[in-house]
Each structure stands twice: as C-alpha cells, then as structure tokens.
Amino acid sequence: MGGAHGHRLHFHGHSPVHRAPAxxxxxxxxxxxxxxxxxxxxxxxxxxxxxxxxAGVVASSRVPPTYLLKRMVVETPVVVSAVLLPLVAHGPRTxxxxxxxxxxxxxxxxxxxxxxxxGVLASLTLAATTxxxxxxxxxTRLRVPSLLVQIMGFMVRYLEVxxxxxxxxxxxxESRGFSARDPRQWPVLARSAGALFIRSFERGERVHLAMLxxxxxxxxxxGRAE
Amino acid sequence: MSTPVLDVRGLAxxxxxxxxxxxxxxxxxHRGERVALLGPNGAGKTTLVLHLNGVLTAGAGxxxxxxxxxxxxxxxxxxxxxxxxxxDPDDQLFMGSVRDDVAFGPANLGLRGAxxxxxxxxxxxQVGMTEHLDRPPHHLSFGQRRRVAVATVxxxxxxxxxxxxxxxNLDPASRRELADILRALDVTVLMVTHDLPYALELCPxxxxxxxxxxxxxxxxxxxxxxDALMRAHRLELPFGFDPRTVDPALLPTARAAQxxxxxxxxxx
Numbered sequence: 007m008g009g010a011h012g013h014r015l016h017f018h019g020h021s022p023v024h025r026a027p028a029x030x031x032x033x034x035x036x037x038x039x040x041x042x043x044x045x046x047x048x049x050x051x052x053x054x055x056x057x058x059x060x061a062g063v064v065a066s067s068r069v070p071p072t073y074l075l076k077r078m079v080v081e082t083p084v085v086v087s088a089v090l091l092p093l094v095a096h097g098p099r100t101x102x103x104x105x106x107x108x109x110x111x112x113x114x115x116x117x118x119x120x121x122x123x124x125g126v127l128a129s130l131t132l133a134a135t136t137x138x139x140x141x142x143x144x145x146t147r148l149r150v151p152s153l154l155v156q157i158m159g160f161m162v163r164y165l166e167v168x169x170x171x172x173x174x175x176x177x178x179x180e181s182r183g184f185s186a187r188d189p190r191q192w193p194v195l196a197r198s199a200g201a202l203f204i205r206s207f208e209r210g211e212r213v214h215l216a217m218l219x220x221x222x223x224x225x226x227x228x229g230r231a232e
Numbered sequence: 233m234s235t236p237v238l239d240v241r242g243l244a245x246x247x248x249x250x251x252x253x254x255x256x257x258x259x260x261x262h263r264g265e266r267v268a269l270l271g272p273n274g275a276g277k278t279t280l281v282l283h284l285n286g287v288l289t290a291g292a293g294x295x296x297x298x299x300x301x302x303x304x305x306x307x308x309x310x311x312x313x314x315x316x317x318x319x320d321p322d323d324q325l326f327m328g329s330v331r332d333d334v335a336f337g338p339a340n341l342g343l344r345g346a347x348x349x350x351x352x353x354x355x356x357x358q359v360g361m362t363e364h365l366d367r368p369p370h371h372l373s374f375g376q377r378r379r380v381a382v383a384t385v386x387x388x389x390x391x392x393x394x395x396x397x398x399x400x401n402l403d404p405a406s407r408r409e410l411a412d413i414l415r416a417l418d419v420t421v422l423m424v425t426h427d428l429p430y431a432l433e434l435c436p437x438x439x440x441x442x443x444x445x446x447x448x449x450x451x452x453x454x455x456x457x458x459d460a461l462m463r464a465h466r467l468e469l470p471f472g473f474d475p476r477t478v479d480p481a482l483l484p485t486a487r488a489a490q491x492x493x494x495x496x497x498x499x500x
Contacts, residue, residue: 139328139368159328166370167322212323219285219316220388221308221340 015077015133023067024135028144035132042124047117053124060128069134077130084122091115138162156226168206175202235299236260237392237420238284238314242293244444245279253279255444256293261392266414266421266484268431268452271441272466277424280441281394284422285314298391312341315390319397321377325369330361330380333369337388355387356380359413375406379413392420399427415484428456429473436486440465453483 023031038056045052064071092102095111102112136144142162145155175198186195214222238261246252253276261267271277282288283295286302295302297313315337318324327333334352343351356362359379369377378398385393398414399407411434414421425431431438431452438455440448442465448455455461456475462468469475 142328160326163326163328163368163370209323212318212320213326215282215287216316216318216324217326217336218287219311219318220337220384221311222336223308223340226336 015130016137017069017073017134019068019135021066021068021135023063023131026135028136028140029147030144031132031136032141032144032148035128038128039121039125042121047113047120053120056124060124060131064127064131067131067135069131074127074130074134078123078126081122081126084126085119088115088119088122091118152226164206164209167209168202171205172202234263236262236296237265237298238422239296240280240283240293241296243280243283243290243295244292245283245288246291247279253444254283254291257441257444257446259439259446259449261420261422263391263420264418265437265486266423266435268435268438269422269424269441270426270428270431270438270455270467275441275465276444277441278396281316281396281422281424284392284394285311285316308341312388313391314394315385315388315392316394317381317385317396317398319400321369321374321381324381324384325377327369329366329368330356330372331365333380334384334387337384341388351387351389355383358386358417359383360409373406375402375409378402378406378410382410382413386417386419390419392422393417395421395423395425397425397427398423399425399430428467428469432456432475432478432483434484436484440467442466 038060042053042056045056047053064074092107092111092115093105095108095114097108097110099106100109100112101107132141139162142155142159145158146152179194179198184191184194186192238259240257240259243254243257244252245254257276257280259280269277269280279288283290283302284297286295286304286307290302297310300306300309300313302310325333327336331352334355335348338348338351353362353365356365359382361376361379361383364372364376364380369380372380382393382395382398395414398410402410407430411430414423414434421435423431423435435452437450438448438452439446440455440461447465448458448461453475456469
C-alpha cells in the first residue's frame with residue numbers, strides 16, 4: 007500500500023502551484039518544454055531565465071528541492087549519452103580538461119543536458135503538485151481523446167495492484183531460496199514476468215465482467231457528478 | 233404468490249470447451265428473501281451467478297428476473313435489477329476514486345448531476361463509507377474496499393443483490409461489520425458462500441448446489457444439521473461450530489412471506 011495521499015511522485019501541499027487547475031499546468035509544461043528545446047545554446051541568457059523561472063515555480067510550490075533532485079535519477083541515461091556525445095561525434099576537435107573532444111558533439115551534448123534537465127525538473131514539479139485524478143481530468147478538459155484518458159486512468163488505478171502482485175511473487179520466490187544473481191537464473195525471472203502478464207490479463211477480463219455487470223456499454227460516463 | 237425476483241428453470245450450461253457446469257437448475261427467490269447458495273468448489277455456483285445478469289447465456293432452460301426474461305434486448309434492465317458483487321474488490325473498483333466508482337453504474341443508467349450525486353451518497357451511507365468519497369480505492373483497507381464494492385451495486389438500486397463470497401479474506405471485525413450492513417439493507421440477497429456460520433447468521437434459507445444441480449433447498453438450520461446431506465456434498469462445518477448450540481432467538485427470520493415448498497407446486 008502507498009502513503010495516505012496521491013501517487014509516489016506526489017508531494018502533498020496547498021501552495022498556489024498545487025491549487026492551479028491541472029489543465030493549465032499541463033499546457034504550461036508543454037509550452038515550457040517546447041521553448042527550452044527550441045532555444046539555441048547561444049541564447050544562453052534566455053535559457054538562464056527559463057531555469058530561474060522554473061526555480062521560482064519550485065520555490066513557490068514549497069516542494070523541497072531535495073525531494074525533486076532525488077527523483078531526477080530518471081535522467082541518468084540522458085546524462086550518460088550527453089557525456090558520451092563529445093567523445094564519439096566527428097568534426098573539428100577541441101580540447102576540454104586535457105581530453106580531445108568533438109566541438110559539435112560538445113555543443114550538442116551541452117544542449118541535450120540543459121534541455122533534458124529543465125524538462126525533467128519541470129515534469130517532476132507537475133507530478134509533485136498534481137494528483138493523478140486531477141491530471142486525468144485536466145487531460146479530459148484539454149480534449150485528449152477519452153479512450154486515451156480511460157487507458158491512463160486504468161493504468162494509474164492498477165499500477166499499484168500489479169506492483170503488489172509482482173512484490174508477492176518476488177517474496178514467494180525468495181522464500182524458497184531463489185536469488186537472481188547470475189544470468190543462469192534469468193529464465194525463472196522471465197517465467198515470473200510471463201505469469202504476471204497472464205495474471206494481469208485475467209484480471210483485465212474480470213474487471214471487464216464487473217464493468218458489464220454495471221451496465222458498461224463501451225463509453226465511460228462523463229466524469230464525476232459535479 | 234408474487235412474481236419471483238429470480239426465477240431460474242431447468243438451466244443447463246456447458247462451457248465452449250465442452251465442460252458442462254450446470255445440469256438443469258431450478259431456483260426461485262422471492263422479494264425480501266435472503267438466500268445462501270452453498271456448495272463445494274466446482275459445483276457451478278459462479279456459473280449460475282453469471283447467468284443471473286446475462287453475462288452467460290443459458291444453453292437450455294430460462295432465467296427470468298422479476299418477470300423479465302434474460303435476453304439480449306433486456307440486458308440493460310436485467311443488469312440494473314441484478315447487482316453482482318464480485319469476490320475481489322480490486323476487480324470491481326476500477327475507477328480512480330470511490331465517488332467515481334460508485335457513480336459508474338447509475339451514470340450508465342443515465343443519471344446525471346445532483347440526482348447522481350445523491351444516489352452515490354445514499355449508497356455510500358448505506359455501507360458507512362461516506363467520509364471516503366474522494367479517496368482512491370487502492371488506499372482503502374480490504375474490508376473498506378469490500379464495502380465500497382457493495383455500494384457500487386447498491387447505487388443501481390437493484391431488486392436483488394448477489395454476493396460472491398462476501399466474507400472471504402475479511403478479518404473477524406470487518407466480517408461482522410459487513411453482516412450488520414447486509415442485515416440493515418432492505419433488499420433481496422442471494423449470497424454465494426463457503427462460510428456456513430455466516431449463512432446461518434444471515435440467511436433464513438439455503439440452497440445447495442452440487443455437480444450442477446440443486447440438491448437441497450430449505451431452512452439454513454435444517455440444511456446445516458442434515459449430516460448425511462452435508463457429508464455427501466463435501467460441506468463441512470468449521471471446527472467447534474454446531475448450529476444446534478446456537479440460540480434459536482439469534483437465527484434470522486424470514487422478512488417476507490416465504491413458501492416452504494416451491495410456489496409452482498402449490499395448487500392455484
């Protein structure tokens with residue numbers, strides 16, 4: 007079971023950023039990210055302004071910066087490729103900290119690092135200040151096709167049920183002396199993944215049955231009673 | 233007699249793989265009754281339940297709900313009249329919040345706005361869960377989720393509430409709380425259960441299904457104390473429980489006039 011409030015990325019609070027309508031936050035995030043991606047590195051004052059803007063939003067949301075920083079590990083693969091880029095790219099070479107690197111690669115890597123960092127931080131801020139249900143309602147208001155919103159809603163609802171299934175299977179495996187330390191044991195993990203898929207598929211069928219039993223005919227009724 | 237709420241006649245059904253689950257089931261449930269459906273695993277109880285709201289279609293025989301035959305063109309109304317509470321509340325509660333989930337059924341019936349809201353609140357009030365209106369179902373305890381699952385069906389104001397193993401996986405206090413809720417409801421109940429003390433506590437009448445046929449239909453006390461019948465159909469009382477030692481004053485009494493024999497065999 008999770009905490010008392012919201013999803014795992016959510017940080018409970020009552021700041022202006024928390025209270026802002028979800029659909030506005032989604033639009034702001036998309037506009038912000040497009041802007042950051044479109045700005046060339048040579049316009050660095052604008053990028054600094056964008057970073058300051060984001061820092062201002064984070065500060066006014068009263069979400070502790072360490073809370074967000076810890077969750078920025080998702081950016082790791084991007085950081086790795088940004089670091090590799092100057093080393094593997096072609097073109098004129100230049101020297102950085104005593105290592106010969108590609109000039110265009112260095113630029114591209116720096117650009118990637120800056121836009122990814124700002125984008126991830128902005129997305130985490132949205133996640134930390136918005137409940138999953140509000141986010142879905144926001145997407146509905148933005149006219150995202152209802153089928154997509156339905157699918158996302160089911161994902162949010164059953165994510166925890168499925169991770170719970172996964173955890174129980176892991177405990178059951180380990181209780182019988184299993185540990186996946188070497189590749190020879192990977193087939194067992196693959197079979198567990200298969201079993202989890204079948205379990206989830208069967209649950210899907212049971213959920214569908216339960217929906218039919220309450221008069222579902224293919225479209226979810228519009229939102230909540232307001 | 234009035235028209236039975238549930239009227240199952242000669243129902244037979246075989247699954248597409250050829251496995252026959254039901255061999256001519258007859259079952260009549262009248263308004264206001266609380267009936268327990270007992271039987272060992274694999275007796276066909278769940279198959280029977282899925283016929284009551286038309287998820288499965290009878291191979292032979294018929295199912296009628298309050299005079300309405302269970303056919304494709306009546307499915308919407310049949311599913312309003314027969315409310316099934318499934319065993320695993322995680323299957324039943326699929327929306328993001330308790331409110332949306334309870335509203336799902338009545339909204340499918342066409343209710344909107346204030347009327348829908350009132351219906352949701354009444355159903356949650358009946359199971360004592362009003363304060364959890366805006367919580368996501370996965371943040372509730374198992375007992376609370378079971379109660380919300382009951383509310384999702386009550387919100388459709390069904391003529392008959394069908395419960396599949398209502399007491400399974402509940403701790404004793406939640407089990408007792410659910411019993412109190414079910415007793416307080418003014419609705420016909422058909423309860424599939426292995427929990428025989430629960431059946432005795434809540435249901436004046438029991439029906440035993442074994443190998444796809446009804447093998448007994450009578451007062452729950454009489455069924456549970458019929459040792460030969462119980463042994464023949466893999467029904468066992470839990471250790472230390474003997475219906476004969478239960479104070480008769482505590483046993484439930486039929487709320488509606490209820491024939492001991494089938495209404496159909498009475499002279500008209």
